[in-house]
Amino acid sequence: MTVLVVLTDSSTRNEQQQAAALIRRSCGEVREHSPSLLSTVSDLAVVDRAVGHLPQVRHVARVQGDYPRASVQSRMGRPSTVALGEAAFGPGQFTVIAGPCSVDNHDQLMEVGHAVRDAGGHALRGGAFKPRSSPYAFQGLGRRGLELLAEARRVTGLPIVTEVLDVRDLPAMLPCVDMLQVGARNMQNFALLRELGTLRTPVLLKRGLAASIDETLMAAEYILDGGNTDVVICERGIRTFETGYRFTLDIGAVPVFKERSHLPIIVDPSHAAGETARVIPLALAAAACGADGIIVETHSDPAAALCDGKQALPTSRLPELIDGVVNVARVAGRTAGPTMSERNDRQRELVLTGDPAGTVASARVRWR
């Protein structure tokens, strides 16, 4: 069982080393996640006996799974906030990412981008690289799709959320993208998670089709462990026996994620619904049960979509959707819409430090 030890923010390096040494002596191994966060795998009582009496120790707590950094205890119960452009995922806010499944072409993306912005959406999604079950299905526009996303950001002002499939694409993606999505099928692609941990771009981590809540948080821990603290979890439906829709939206996971982790959690109602008419009811359910936002597929002409048009909400219905979720979220105890109060104002300008050839080893970024 993972036990963590939270030290006071004012603890000195000496005090931190003292606590670590005492844990190591009693439990064999200690992990130092940050100056004020230590963990070990042991019994709570053993750890408490070893360091619970020290003045620099604020909190000794057992964590449900092996995810000390992602655990709600590591922040003493305070939910974290992840900024995305002018918006943010976190307490008191309800944030809407919307956009087409795939970037189909220039006009489609600009049209949808403006519709999302005008309806009050906070970020634009769109796939340039698409993970498809069949190798013969449309796989996205690739690099051309990234250029279009960059243009859509320029003309709409919305931050861009898009999926990364291959670590080797990162150098090309980073200048165009504000949040990197890890799809359900890659949730335990640990090589990819490790790489994202070295970046400072926020990550939207979708829960796998058969991933438990704890496995999802351990996947997030891979990213946090690398130093990237901006992780948002996304519940998007799990695989069950029911075939009446596409996936079973696990709405009950939302409060459990909140109990166990400080990370924001949003819901994708589109993939679970599988059909347009069910998207708004599921989005409202997400807003009611305490999620921090939603990510929705929308299209100006669903019938012409190159991917997943059947579940795309027409852009004409975006105002109904966004008004609905904002109102329900307000009733359920959140301030309406994205208050800017907890917005992270770190400079988001990227400075690529890689070599001109853009190899993976250089796919690191710095922040001003």
Next chain:
Amino acid sequence: MTVLVVLTDSSTRNEQQQAAALIRRSCGEVREHSPSLLSTVSDLAVVDRAVGHLPQVRHVARVQGDYPRASVQSRMGRPSTVALGEAAFGPGQFTVIAGPCSVDNHDQLMEVGHAVRDAGGHALRGGAFKPRSSPYAFQGLGRRGLELLAEARRVTGLPIVTEVLDVRDLPAMLPCVDMLQVGARNMQNFALLRELGTLRTPVLLKRGLAASIDETLMAAEYILDGGNTDVVICERGIRTFETGYRFTLDIGAVPVFKERSHLPIIVDPSHAAGETARVIPLALAAAACGADGIIVETHSDPAAALCDGKQALPTSRLPELIDGVVNVARVAGRTAGPTMSERNDRQRELVLTGDPAGTVASARVRWR
């Protein structure tokens, strides 16, 4: 594939027989569910060619599963309303059933009953016969529990919802009960369903742990086929791989049930949640996504409950729950609280026709 044929309400017996004969000639077999509802198993085109041109035919439609009576097409898209005491399940209403898992004793039940009524609940639930995985677990108070439920109805005025496990208990139950619940584990106990079809007491049919949406509607069809039209479906969580809670609440099934059936559908957030703190978020999700109501376990002293205390909402939190769901339901497009407009005012006085010994063969009831 089941195809149904809806005739005009003004069609004559002759016209009905003409339609039935034409279907029989083309498709082999015709089922006459009511004077104006026929069905057959065939292709839509074949049936349409056979009777689509007749003036007495309003509608020819394919049904998703083999449940012509439960299908939304059988009522031409109009949801049905099921009355329960002063309240009802149906359009424009959101109805709350609450009460203890099991009837533990006199004081507990009366205390909870008053709390439910005072908080604005519409019906009182409580188990006299409890289905328990282990034969050694508390199995309910049985007949004594029924007497207490009857008393609680008298003193609170609330209608009573309780579970039936055995057809042989029905004669004792009917005088004390306003709605008979079929538990998830009995959803395909067809002998029980057939028996309930002969009654006129409303039935709350819980979806089985691994029952598909269509199988649930076919189970309802067993009851409807017997002539009892007052069936309410209850989504209460399905079995999946996730162990972070008790059952996976299948919120996405709610809009699918609505697409396929005219029957009201309510949600049980308690069994899925497994823990008190998650009950309200799930109840709000149910109200947001279009359910017709909820059934919630509540207890004045959860720690002392003889059954499922861990998931019981303290009665002190009932006002928060009920205000929450009513407000969310209103935002999601329902009128707040149970409007009485669609209340069914059939006389609910029961007239037992059985013999004095109360054997099963006589467990029939009549309505004035």
Next chain:
Amino acid sequence: MTVLVVLTDSSTRNEQQQAAALIRRSCGEVREHSPSLLSTVSDLAVVDRAVGHLPQVRHVARVQGDYPRASVQSRMGRPSTVALGEAAFGPGQFTVIAGPCSVDNHDQLMEVGHAVRDAGGHALRGGAFKPRSSPYAFQGLGRRGLELLAEARRVTGLPIVTEVLDVRDLPAMLPCVDMLQVGARNMQNFALLRELGTLRTPVLLKRGLAASIDETLMAAEYILDGGNTDVVICERGIRTFETGYRFTLDIGAVPVFKERSHLPIIVDPSHAAGETARVIPLALAAAACGADGIIVETHSDPAAALCDGKQALPTSRLPELIDGVVNVARVAGRTAGPTMSERNDRQRELVLTGDPAGTVASARVRWR
């Protein structure tokens, strides 16, 4: 946690009461399942401290679930044997039940019955009462089906296995049936299980579609608790996301059932397969992994079957099936075919004690 205490067979009534009293004093409650088997819900250490030192105590053990009688520990690791006609389910044997899904008519049943006997099958199955998802599907021949089963027994000499759906059918069934099957959908129909516990007819208990291994054993415990010790478990496939066949045959449950319970466990390959061509491979897998037998659907003319013809093995392939499973079972460490060594030679002649009207209360039987 359930803890059981096995006493020596030679313990006196006084010694039994002494052990029970000591457990009661330490743990609050003691359950006396038989003179030599006690259980309580407590910690192993507590119970061991209370009675472990007594000379009449042979064994104190923790049971995985709340099924002291069904537990492997209750028989000190010795598997039990359940007799069925000339055959039996238990160590050193591999027993084959085969027959049609439903009793369709006289000629079909006699033809299949002879084919089963001639191929070396040990018992004949056939449904007189069929549980069907749709109320409009063929529900079995009912009483007429029972008569045909009785005739098939007379002419083939094979014992009869058939499903019971309704406690009220038992008086009619008992004279015609050698083993009562509880279907997957009724596995937690506790009223039915309790009733079967009062009988001395062997019961074939099918695991529910979403029932855990422990829940299945607790369902068996309901029957054992009533005094009927002849229970055989049947794994018949569970509900999962996969749609490539009908149900997911949980072959891995077989060794787990064996670890946890002394009850025989057989496998139904037909319902999982869903298609004829897959039945033999799954039957061989069952024989290889340690099951005590199989129950297979077979038909002389699958295309004409009134129920589940798609998965019925033609009777012409029964010799291939039965030779295959016997040979595989032999390689996997069982003696080939049903050795008669452990055959239970209790007189199987039934003596109905009910009243002439045959009401449920009288559905008891005695054994010579």
Next chain:
Amino acid sequence: MTVLVVLTDSSTRNEQQQAAALIRRSCGEVREHSPSLLSTVSDLAVVDRAVGHLPQVRHVARVQGDYPRASVQSRMGRPSTVALGEAAFGPGQFTVIAGPCSVDNHDQLMEVGHAVRDAGGHALRGGAFKPRSSPYAFQGLGRRGLELLAEARRVTGLPIVTEVLDVRDLPAMLPCVDMLQVGARNMQNFALLRELGTLRTPVLLKRGLAASIDETLMAAEYILDGGNTDVVICERGIRTFETGYRFTLDIGAVPVFKERSHLPIIVDPSHAAGETARVIPLALAAAACGADGIIVETHSDPAAALCDGKQALPTSRLPELIDGVVNVARVAGRTAGPTMSERNDRQRELVLTGDPAGTVASARVRWR
């Protein structure tokens, strides 16, 4: 629906182009997988009308999913054989891969390697890169593990099977490895699959925890589509509600894979079992139901294993395992052990063509 068209082997380039042109005219798009294999997405009847009459067309068939190359129809029903060292996966053979979960150290690997060879195993498995749910769990020895695997191959003569997690590791892996395993969690890591398609090293593709049979075959199609025809599927257990073991071994998938694909399919009994005692029963079940082999975790000292020791079979029991599966496979219709008759005698000596720095772009291999 995918429809494929198989041409005669003797068809000329002109005849192939004629067939392709006719399909394109009727169906819009034609995919040319090889000179004699074309496919399109259309109706069977449309394609048959377009080209069924041509003398160069041998076969027009509908495929269950979008995997024309993996489909059983593409080889007219003939199963394919994949060579691995002296052994092979395919008809008439039953091939055993065994070894430790992870390469722990030099002595462990050599000891296990010799035990596998001496017991009659055909290949040695061992993880150098381990995918672990927690970032803090042992992640494998990495490059050092590869060196040890190469040494084990040298001293035992057994071919090496190991898992690849990251395309960037391929250049270092290829000289040390004879078969690359894709783990369940990476089954839909399409970037990795595409990369493996460019190689000529055989691939062992494990089915994902919630992947359908068809999705697994479409993942295989990604590799086949790149030109690598040596793909073996591995069933290793799926996620279900049951917690009595680690995963639900989907034995029923084996015959379905065989119906739909010509690719060999093996079974991993270890991960499903979760505990040593259940490994042999599940391995026997695999041999009985028609699998082409197994991959088993074994360790000379399970208690000291750095990974998954709980489910590792002690090497001392390997003879019992391998004799058992060989005997069961023989009874179930396979020749005992790996006949060498279908052994692929292509020279397996690798010639790396990459640049000295070993970047991914150069991770191609050639065959003599």
